[in-house]
Amino acid sequence: MLEVININTYYGDFKAIDNVSIKINEGDFITVIGPNGHGKSTLLKTICGLIYPKNGIIRLDNTKIVGLPPHKIVEMGLVYVPEGRNLFPEMTVMENLILGAYNKNARKKESKSLEFVFNLFPRLSERKKQLASTLSGGEARMLAIGRGLMSNAKILAIDEPSLGLAPNLRAEVFNKIGQINEAGITILMVEQTIVEAIHLIRRFYLMEDGKIVFEGTEKEALASEHVKQAFLGI
Amino acid sequence: MSGWLRSLIEVVIGGIEAGGIYILMAVGLSLLYGVTKIFNYSYGSLLTIGGYFTWIIISMVAGINYGIAIIIVLPIMFFIGLGIERVIVFPLRRRTNWEINVVIATLGLALVINSLILIVFGPLIKTLPPIIEGNIKVGGFVFSIYRLTVLGITIIIMIILRLFLTKTKIGMAMRAVSQDSLGAQIVGIPINRLFSYTFAISTVLAAISGIFLGSTYFLAPEGGWLFFVRAFIIVALGGIGSLGGAFIAALILGIVEGFVSWQFGAIWVMPAWFLVLMIILIIRPKGLFGVR
Numbered sequence: 001m002l003e004v005i006n007i008n009t010y011y012g013d014f015k016a017i018d019n020v021s022i023k024i025n026e027g028d029f030i031t032v033i034g035p036n037g038h039g040k041s042t043l044l045k046t047i048c049g050l051i052y053p054k055n056g057i058i059r060l061d062n063t064k065i066v067g068l069p070p071h072k073i074v075e076m077g078l079v080y081v082p083e084g085r086n087l088f089p090e091m092t093v094m095e096n097l098i099l100g101a102y103n104k105n106a107r108k109k110e111s112k113s114l115e116f117v118f119n120l121f122p123r124l125s126e127r128k129k130q131l132a133s134t135l136s137g138g139e140a141r142m143l144a145i146g147r148g149l150m151s152n153a154k155i156l157a158i159d160e161p162s163l164g165l166a167p168n169l170r171a172e173v174f175n176k177i178g179q180i181n182e183a184g185i186t187i188l189m190v191e192q193t194i195v196e197a198i199h200l201i202r203r204f205y206l207m208e209d210g211k212i213v214f215e216g217t218e219k220e221a222l223a224s225e226h227v228k229q230a231f232l233g234i
Numbered sequence: 235m236s237g238w239l240r241s242l243i244e245v246v247i248g249g250i251e252a253g254g255i256y257i258l259m260a261v262g263l264s265l266l267y268g269v270t271k272i273f274n275y276s277y278g279s280l281l282t283i284g285g286y287f288t289w290i291i292i293s294m295v296a297g298i299n300y301g302i303a304i305i306i307v308l309p310i311m312f313f314i315g316l317g318i319e320r321v322i323v324f325p326l327r328r329r330t331n332w333e334i335n336v337v338i339a340t341l342g343l344a345l346v347i348n349s350l351i352l353i354v355f356g357p358l359i360k361t362l363p364p365i366i367e368g369n370i371k372v373g374g375f376v377f378s379i380y381r382l383t384v385l386g387i388t389i390i391i392m393i394i395l396r397l398f399l400t401k402t403k404i405g406m407a408m409r410a411v412s413q414d415s416l417g418a419q420i421v422g423i424p425i426n427r428l429f430s431y432t433f434a435i436s437t438v439l440a441a442i443s444g445i446f447l448g449s450t451y452f453l454a455p456e457g458g459w460l461f462f463v464r465a466f467i468i469v470a471l472g473g474i475g476s477l478g479g480a481f482i483a484a485l486i487l488g489i490v491e492g493f494v495s496w497q498f499g500a501i502w503v504m505p506a507w508f509l510v511l512m513i514i515l516i517i518r519p520k521g522l523f524g525v526r
Contacts, residue, residue: 050419074422086417088410090525099410102403103422151422 001026001186002047002078002155007056007066009039009046016042017053018210022188024155029178029187029200033227034207040190041083043207044157047188048080049073060155075103077154083163083190085144089133093124096132096143100150109152116183117146120176138169145176155186162191171196245492247375253488254385255446259461260468260480261392262439268475269412269432271333272323275340277440277465278458279347284311284441285448286351289360300365304445308438315437318343319430327429344458352455359457362449384446391442392481399477408432412475467507471514473524483522486510 002024009017016039024030032040045051047058049070058066065073088096097117101110118125121142127135132143141161148156161177162170174197181187181200194201204221206214214227221227263277274280284307291303322343326335364380371377399405411418411428418425444453447461468487472479487507494506514522 048420050416069424069426070419071422071424074420079422080420082416082420084416086414086420088413088417090413091406091409095406099406099418099423100421102407106422147421 001028001061002188003057003059004047005057005059007046007053007058009042009051009053011042016210017046020056020207020210020212022205022212024186024188026154027181027184027186029181029189029202030205031189031191031194031197031201031203032205032207032212033191033194036192038208039210040207041159042210044080044159044188044190048078048157050080071103074151075105077105077152079148079151079153079156081144081148081156081158081161083159085140087132087135087140087143087147090131092129092131093135093143094128096147097124097128097150100147101152103151106150106152110150113150113152117149120149120179121146137164138166138173141165141169141173142176145173145180149180149185153185155188156180158187158189160190160192162196167196174200241496242493244375245496246489247377249489249492250485251378251381251385251488252491253485254381254388255450256443256464256468256488257385257388257481257484258391258439258446259443259465260472260484261395261477262436262443263465264469264472264475264477264480265395265408265439266432266436267469268477269408270429272336272429272433273333273340274433274436275337275462276318276344276347277340277436278460278462279344279351280311280315280437280458281440281444281447281461282351282453282455282458283314283347284437284444285362285453286355286360286444287311287441288445289362289448289453290355292362300363304442307445308441311437311441312434315434316430318437319433323433324426324429348455348458355455357455359452359454360448361452362445364449365445380449384450387442391439392477395477404428404431463504464507467511469521471511471521473521476521476523476525479521479523 004020004022006019006021007017008015008019020043032043034040042051046053049065049068053066057064060076060078065076088099097114101107101113106113123139124142124146127139132140135143145158145161158177161173165173177187177189178200198218201218204214204216204218205212206227214224259281263274266272266274287307287310288303291306292298292300322339323336326332326339329335366380366383368379369376370379399409407418407423407428410421410423411425415425468483469480471487472483487510490506490510491503494502
């Protein structure tokens with residue numbers, strides 16, 4: 001479904017992504033783990049067309065997407081959920097969600113998507129008339145994910161969903177992402193530690209210094225001392 | 235009622251009428267900066283050519299209806315705005331440090347437009363006829379029907395703009411871009427297209443203001459600068475990007491203008507405007523209604 005082949009991304013002279021390849025099948029739940037500042041977010045942004053790689057191939061459903069403007073990539077169903085949330089602060093929860101369905105494929109399914117989002121996050125339904133800037137950290141995170149779902153996402157690329165959340169909320173957010181995955185949406189998630197979510201994830205990548213240094217299933221991840229200690233927190 | 239109080243009320247009425255003429259010009263500048271972060275130095279010149287285009291249609295076509303002339307001019311200005319954004323601003327925006335480059339490019343464009351106006355229309359000032367004439371007296375105070383009409387048209391356009399920004403997908407997308415442009419890209423808003431539309435709408439608002447100002451004051455090849463400076467002060471006072479702020483600030487500065495002209499003479503109007511702006515910015519650095 002999504003193939004990333006040997007991409008390199010630079011910030012000026014600094015090589016942030018070093019020859020990275022990733023393959024995602026339909027329905028997968030993939031997580032890229034790794035320490036802060038080692039290129040995980042850059043990888044997601046590159047895949048979603050917000051940063052251009054210097055070279056390499058990215059294919060979505062067999063179409064090359066490198067160089068396409070971000071809104072074309074969203075239209076194809078690959079949707080980024082940013083770590084910084086990037087909500088529209090002076091708009092209501094409802095307006096934020098409606099704008100999620102901006103592309104023409106998503107507009108047709110707007111009411112259906114809205115129902116799905118409100119079922120998943122009843123809290124957003126209660127707060128739909130509230131300004132996004134007045135939401136708590138957890139609610140804002142849910143709105144960012146909900147807005148991504150409104151875009152008729154086939155693949156949701158989620159950047160550190162648990163960042164800055166209390167432990168009980170982290171588990172809740174991971175559970176919701178698990179439910180989204182069960183509903184048939186492919187998940188590509190980036191995280192620093194994912195101990196609460198380990199049972200949900202099908203395949204792990206470990207990224208260090210812009211390189212993928214480990215790739216494998218939960219079992220293989222647990223078998224590697226390096227992965228286990230540093231990133232699974234076990 | 236004492237004579238002084240009566241004069242003061244007249245000054246306030248006159249000030250609101252004068253401020254009303256400035257509202258749309260400030261709203262157009264504020265909308266453009268709020269959404270696109272483009273600071274358009276050619277804004278005053280675009281405003282001026284809006285006025286000149288209307289003038290030439292009215293002068294050349296005998297007996298043409300004012301409204302029809304305006305209906306011809308506004309779409310032309312829309313496409314001029316669209317063209318300027320596509321040809322001049324867009325290529326610069328793809329590079330780093332584009333903000334300062336766009337300032338220089340639009341400043342250059344202003345000089346070119348002003349020279350073209352001088353070549354085509356000559357150095358003599360032009361005045362547009364008022365849209366409507368006459369005065370009405372209410373409670374012993376005289377109101378200019380023309381200026382009240384301008385204020386009325388302005389309020390109607392502000393309401394339409396408000397509905398456009400809150401009820402339509404494109405309008406909502408414009409607000410989205412102004413609040414978080416990365417967020418807007420993420421939800422799939424084609425932000426380059428939005429920039430062009432916003433520039434075009436801003437140019438149309440400039441042209442409407444050009445017609446108001448050309449019939450209140452006059453049009454001259456370099457005349458756009460004065461209006462541009464005024465628009466800038468109003469926008470900064472109201473809070474950059476806030477359309478309601480521009481509305482209130484224009485009325486406040488209109489009253490300041492009336493009061494200062496009455497007490498100290500018209501040459502002190504601009505210093506007084508700057509003084510008011512500086513005092514407000516010391517108290518509220520983001521302007522009266524600014525959020526950023």
